[in-house]
Amino acid sequence: MEFSTLVKQRQSDRKYEAKAVEKEKILQCLESARLAPSANNSQPWKFVVVDQPELKEQIAECAVSLGLNKFTHQAPVIVALVMEKVNLLSGMGSVIKDKEFALLDLGIVVNQFCLQAAELGLGSCIIGWFDEPKVKKLLNIPAKKRVPLLITLGYPASKTREKIRKKLEEISSWNSY
Numbered sequence: 001m002e003f004s005t006l007v008k009q010r011q012s013d014r015k016y017e018a019k020a021v022e023k024e025k026i027l028q029c030l031e032s033a034r035l036a037p038s039a040n041n042s043q044p045w046k047f048v049v050v051d052q053p054e055l056k057e058q059i060a061e062c063a064v065s066l067g068l069n070k071f072t073h074q075a076p077v078i079v080a081l082v083m084e085k086v087n088l089l090s091g092m093g094s095v096i097k098d099k100e101f102a103l104l105d106l107g108i109v110v111n112q113f114c115l116q117a118a119e120l121g122l123g124s125c126i127i128g129w130f131d132e133p134k135v136k137k138l139l140n141i142p143a144k145k146r147v148p149l150l151i152t153l154g155y156p157a158s159k160t161r162e163k164i165r166k167k168l169e170e171i172s173s174w175n176s177y
Helices: 003-009 023-034 053-063 090-095 100-118 133-138
Strands: 045-050 079-081 123-127 146-154
Touching: 003 100, 003 133, 023 045, 045 053, 045 100, 053 079, 053 090, 053 133, 079 100, 090 133, 100 123, 133 146
Parallel strands: none
Antiparallel strands: 045 079, 079 146, 123 146
């Protein structure tokens, strides 16, 4: 699939078929994520794949509040992204340049995971609204670690939507702001 087609296909899917995701496809998503670039090759991430149905339901419930994210119960897989410690150079760079390189790296790695999923015919949705302490407890993640994102994964039950985005002129300029 051409990259331009892939980025048009990848979307936040909130409806999933009642169909298991093959382990090989999950492994392909993880491998694509593993190859993502990061500041000073720090690779400050760990993916916790949740596909055991009862545990997956408990994690899904952590994302449901204020009427949000009810669709997480439909997804056959939920992946928790754990922020790991950065290496010395990346950590120093973050302090010196006042930029949180680990967060930038996590954005890159999650996008790479989700683009691979789309190429494999899977849908995904990146979720930031959830009960992080409860997720950490359920997944035995150390208290001092952060879980900034969850990713739902499964076969989408709806068609790809047309993307509504700002015009190119609104988001870019040349040689000056």
